[in-house]
Amino acid sequence: MQDTIPLTLVPSRESEAVVAPHSYYDEVWQRFRQDRTAVVSLGVLVLIVVCAAAAPLLTSHDPLQGDIAHRLLSIGTAGHILGTDEQGRDMLARLLYGARLSLLAGIVPVFLATIIGTAIGTVSGYAGRVIGAVLMRIMDVCYAFPAILLAIAMVASLGAGVANSILALSIVFIPPIARVAESATRQIVVQEYIEAARVSGASTFLVIVDQLLPNVFSPIFVYASGLVGLSIVAASGLSYLGLGAAPPTPEWGAMLNSLQASIYVQPVVVALPGFFIFVTSVAFNVLSNTLRDALDVKGTTRN
Amino acid sequence: MLAVIGKRLAMAVPSLFGVSIVIFLLLNVLPGDPLAGLLAPDATPADRAALAKQLGLDAPLPVQYVTWLTKLAHGDLGQSFSRQRPVAELVGTAFTNTLVLALAAAALGLTIGMTMGIIAALRTGSPVDQLISILSMMGLSVPSYWLAVLLIIIFSATLRWLPSAGMHGINGGTIDFLKHLIMPAIATSAVTVGMVAKTTRASLIETFGHDFVLTLRAKGLSGWRVLEHVVKNAAPPIMTMAGLQVGYLLGGSVLVETIFSWPGLGQLIFQSIQSRDLRVTQAAVLVIAVTFVLTNLAVDILQTLVNPQLRRAG
Amino acid sequence: MIDLTETGPAPFAESTPFLSVRNLRKQFPVKLGFRKTGYVSAVDDVSFDVMKGETLGIVGESGCGKSTTARLLLRLIEPDDGQVSFDGRDIRGGGRDEVRLLRRGIQMVFQDPYTSVNPRMSIGDNVAFPMKAHGIGKNERHERTEVLLEQVGLHRHHASYFPHQMSGGQLQRVNIARALALQPRLVICDEPVSALDKSIQAQVLNLLKDLQEQLQLTYLFISHDLNVVEYMSDHVLVMYLGHVVEACSSEALYREPLHPYSQVLLSSIPKVDAEAREPVASLSGDIPSPLNPPSGCRFRTRCPFAMDICAKERPIMRQPEPGHGVACHLYDTVPATRSA
Numbered sequence: 001m002q003d004t005i006p007l008t009l010v011p012s013r014e015s016e017a018v019v020a021p022h023s024y025y026d027e028v029w030q031r032f033r034q035d036r037t038a039v040v041s042l043g044v045l046v047l048i049v050v051c052a053a054a055a056p057l058l059t060s061h062d063p064l065q066g067d068i069a070h071r072l073l074s075i076g077t078a079g080h081i082l083g084t085d086e087q088g089r090d091m092l093a094r095l096l097y098g099a100r101l102s103l104l105a106g107i108v109p110v111f112l113a114t115i116i117g118t119a120i121g122t123v124s125g126y127a128g129r130v131i132g133a134v135l136m137r138i139m140d141v142c143y144a145f146p147a148i149l150l151a152i153a154m155v156a157s158l159g160a161g162v163a164n165s166i167l168a169l170s171i172v173f174i175p176p177i178a179r180v181a182e183s184a185t186r187q188i189v190v191q192e193y194i195e196a197a198r199v200s201g202a203s204t205f206l207v208i209v210d211q212l213l214p215n216v217f218s219p220i221f222v223y224a225s226g227l228v229g230l231s232i233v234a235a236s237g238l239s240y241l242g243l244g245a246a247p248p249t250p251e252w253g254a255m256l257n258s259l260q261a262s263i264y265v266q267p268v269v270v271a272l273p274g275f276f277i278f279v280t281s282v283a284f285n286v287l288s289n290t291l292r293d294a295l296d297v298k299g300t301t302r303n
Numbered sequence: 304m305l306a307v308i309g310k311r312l313a314m315a316v317p318s319l320f321g322v323s324i325v326i327f328l329l330l331n332v333l334p335g336d337p338l339a340g341l342l343a344p345d346a347t348p349a350d351r352a353a354l355a356k357q358l359g360l361d362a363p364l365p366v367q368y369v370t371w372l373t374k375l376a377h378g379d380l381g382q383s384f385s386r387q388r389p390v391a392e393l394v395g396t397a398f399t400n401t402l403v404l405a406l407a408a409a410a411l412g413l414t415i416g417m418t419m420g421i422i423a424a425l426r427t428g429s430p431v432d433q434l435i436s437i438l439s440m441m442g443l444s445v446p447s448y449w450l451a452v453l454l455i456i457i458f459s460a461t462l463r464w465l466p467s468a469g470m471h472g473i474n475g476g477t478i479d480f481l482k483h484l485i486m487p488a489i490a491t492s493a494v495t496v497g498m499v500a501k502t503t504r505a506s507l508i509e510t511f512g513h514d515f516v517l518t519l520r521a522k523g524l525s526g527w528r529v530l531e532h533v534v535k536n537a538a539p540p541i542m543t544m545a546g547l548q549v550g551y552l553l554g555g556s557v558l559v560e561t562i563f564s565w566p567g568l569g570q571l572i573f574q575s576i577q578s579r580d581l582r583v584t585q586a587a588v589l590v591i592a593v594t595f596v597l598t599n600l601a602v603d604i605l606q607t608l609v610n611p612q613l614r615r616a617g
Numbered sequence: 618m619i620d621l622t623e624t625g626p627a628p629f630a631e632s633t634p635f636l637s638v639r640n641l642r643k644q645f646p647v648k649l650g651f652r653k654t655g656y657v658s659a660v661d662d663v664s665f666d667v668m669k670g671e672t673l674g675i676v677g678e679s680g681c682g683k684s685t686t687a688r689l690l691l692r693l694i695e696p697d698d699g700q701v702s703f704d705g706r707d708i709r710g711g712g713r714d715e716v717r718l719l720r721r722g723i724q725m726v727f728q729d730p731y732t733s734v735n736p737r738m739s740i741g742d743n744v745a746f747p748m749k750a751h752g753i754g755k756n757e758r759h760e761r762t763e764v765l766l767e768q769v770g771l772h773r774h775h776a777s778y779f780p781h782q783m784s785g786g787q788l789q790r791v792n793i794a795r796a797l798a799l800q801p802r803l804v805i806c807d808e809p810v811s812a813l814d815k816s817i818q819a820q821v822l823n824l825l826k827d828l829q830e831q832l833q834l835t836y837l838f839i840s841h842d843l844n845v846v847e848y849m850s851d852h853v854l855v856m857y858l859g860h861v862v863e864a865c866s867s868e869a870l871y872r873e874p875l876h877p878y879s880q881v882l883l884s885s886i887p888k889v890d891a892e893a894r895e896p897v898a899s900l901s902g903d904i905p906s907p908l909n910p911p912s913g914c915r916f917r918t919r920c921p922f923a924m925d926i927c928a929k930e931r932p933i934m935r936q937p938e939p940g941h942g943v944a945c946h947l948y949d950t951v952p953a954t955r956s957a
Contacts, residue, residue: 141321146554202750274449
């Protein structure tokens with residue numbers, strides 16, 4: 001590699017900006033764009049989020065107001081394009097409004113767990129020794145439970161409800177994220193730029209936030225994005241078991257539960273809420289896979 | 304090698320203790336009411352206190368924990384209040400049923416997953432490979448409870464081939480038993496299929512890249528004989544995955560068992576939560592978690608026996 | 618226990634030194650599992666002085682303790698023992714604020730340009746980080762960063778570039794700009810050019826020299842490359858397994874090295890005027906394990922002149938010539954340097 005910078009303190013033509021400056025993330029986006037499936041998945045997710053947010057604009061039906069005379073209408077019925085449920089409520093309205101809670105209950109736990117798990121993991125990896133070892137042993141114990149089971153057991157103790165379901169899933173996801181954060185941190189702390197930051201007299205907090213976090217972000221982000229699919233499935237699963245959202249509230253898992261009795265009458269309508277859970281989950285997993293390649297993260301697999 | 308196995312065994316002990324503490328805390332410290340469901344709705348505070356004392360709930364937490372653990376060591380899991388039967392008996396029966404379902408799902412998932420993985424690895428980049436990777440992605444993402452509902456819609460509601468519920472053990476004959484088993488097993492195994500297919504493919508492709516494969520080819524070995532060697536070398540990560548999957552299958556059974564009324568631990572957990580019989584919930588979760596730890600341990604030890612490199616490393 | 622008669626002040630002390638190090642010592646525990654199985658003595662009884670505006674080179678093979686010495690001075694590692702005074706202030710002891718203040722005065726240029734610059738931060742943010750750490754406002758940081766970049770021969774546009782867009786030589790300039798951000802008076806250069814191509818090494822070395830003149834900097838220049846050290850340094854310290862074996866002016870060392878180790882080191886580097894120096898036996902064997910260093914003189918296991926006494930006693934620093942110290946039993950007839 002030829003160093004083009006001359007020794008004179010006055011910059012010459014050669015040293016002036018030739019290539020536009022672009023950050024690591026500009027390159028990541030370039031790589032991400034190459035994957036058509038991932039772009040489609042991103043589009044699907046954006047569509048779902050927009051539809052959920054704009055639900056009142058997209059349907060005039062009240063998701064809670066049913067009409068017993070028109071219960072279990074099939075797909076394509078005039079006025080009820082996706083049919084009606086067992087109480088005659090419009091399925092499209094319920095699916096749209098239901099998306100809000102289903103997405104919320106799935107994404108919030110991963111978000112919270114990422115913040116807490118990253119804090120635990122980076123501190124463990126940075127401080128090392130005793131604190132790190134103790135924290136990581138605690139994380140290991142939580143690892144001894146299948147995630148969904150631990151969440152179910154926790155909500156069973158705390159009592160059913162969306163808040164408790166979010167809380168339980170958050171706690172369940174902290175240990176794996178902390179582990180990923182810790183191992184990423186261990187790889188970064190030995191780099192000279194961290195030592196350089198310490199030499200500059202920066203506080204530990206500033207070193208972690210400014211220097212360490214941007215570098216451990218990628219593996220954590222990839223891992224967390226992979227958890228979102230699982231989390232949405234799990235959150236709806238808890239509602240399906242009656243541990244999350246309570247019945248009249250539209251939520252995909254709870255809807256599947258209340259519709260299940262009508263499985264012999266209107267099978268396609270019954271399958272709808274689950275279909276949306278499935279599509280959202282697939283989209284997030286595809287996204288996570290592509291992100292893993294685009295961010296060039298190796299060796300972090302879900303569970 | 305014995306030392307290595309001994310070390311792995313020793314490492315499992317703190318895990319098991321940790322598990323018991325977590326489960327104990329779940330019941331005793333979280334703001335749920337451990338007496339809920341045990342008391343009549345019109346119980347007075349005095350009744351509460353009396354019941355708490357009778358159950359030893361007035362003792363300090365560490366004392367309660369030791370008492371609970373001691374009883375546990377003697378196989379005494381207490382009495383189910385909603386069913387008036389020993390918890391150990393309920394959990395024991397359910398465990399057998401869950402194990403049958405988990406093993407069936409594991410067998411199904413491993414066979415299909417490995418087949419898919421091998422085919423994909425042999426045809427990297429082909430449409431078949433792409434189809435398989437789409438399928439495994441779907442397997443990984445599908446909610447087991449929705450797959451269960453789909454299966455019921457197709458095979459019970461529409462085709463009327465298979466029963467959607469009502470497993471009564473082996474009494475109804477082998478055919479009847481298998482008919483009840485097949486849909487829950489498929490629904491549970493979807494994640495395993497996806498996971499195993501992905502791991503198998505990756506592990507095989509990596510092994511194909513090794514020098515020894517080229518040597519074998521240069522020696523003139525037939526394609527099948529080469530594949531045999533490759534599979535042998537690619538086996539360890541697949542084995543680990545398989546072992547872990549058995550554990551997850553046990554844990555992931557709650558939803559599927561509930562849908563198909565499969566009388567296993569999952570359904571027991573669901574029912575005990577509904578009847579607020581937390582003692583049963585606790586025991587069932589404990590059994591699953593312990594099985595999970597032991598499965599991981601078995602996989603570890605098996606790895607040590609198979610992989611000569613791990614045998615030497617301490 | 619330190620026997621003060623064994624070590625003395627650096628022999629080239631003339632007036633009040635800018636940086637003065639006495640009897641610096643650091644051992645690292647060696648652990649096997651949870652048991653401590655022994656100690657590696659990384660820096661043992663190291664003393665030297667650096668005068669304002671000069672460059673002190675520290676030379677030695679890898680593992681000789683030169684980088685540990687640098688990290689001890691910056692208190693990246695806490696020393697076990699010894700005194701360090703910088704510009705008349707004792708910098709051992711003192712809390713977090715003291716360390717922060719110290720770090721404004723002493724900065725470091727790191728070895729590897731690729732790992733010492735944060736890949737996720739722009740060049741400008743990398744250079745400005747020390748100023749941010751010391752609470753300097755955004756606008757001032759921005760202006761100073763542009764000045765710094767130009768000072769090290771880069772263009773101010775480079776501030777918005779990212780490390781992966783720069784060459785190794787350019788990144789090393791960034792590294793230097795960052796070290797200068799806090800306007801330090803002492804800069805420790807830890808192998809600053811050893812990761813660079815030969816063609817770029819000279820450019821970076823010249824830059825360091827120019828900056829020293831412009832900004833009246835004092836350098837502690839660490840390298841395993843004797844040619845580089847000779848070019849850069851006024852005085853040189855030769856280290857072997859945590860001990861200082863020779864200390865003298867750069868010119869004296871290259872003219873007439875006294876310690877057998879220095880002689881071997883010098884004879885092993887290619888020189889244009891090869892006849893000027895008598896060939897000395899090349900180094901036999903590997904560096905002994907620092908876990909279990911040889912008794913007495915640590916160099917004796919590889920020394921062509923080893924005697925009985927070398928295994929028994931650690932040699933004292935003596936001055937066969939004024940301002941030229943050497944720790945070797947070959948010079949036992951010379952009176953020992955006396956400690957202050």
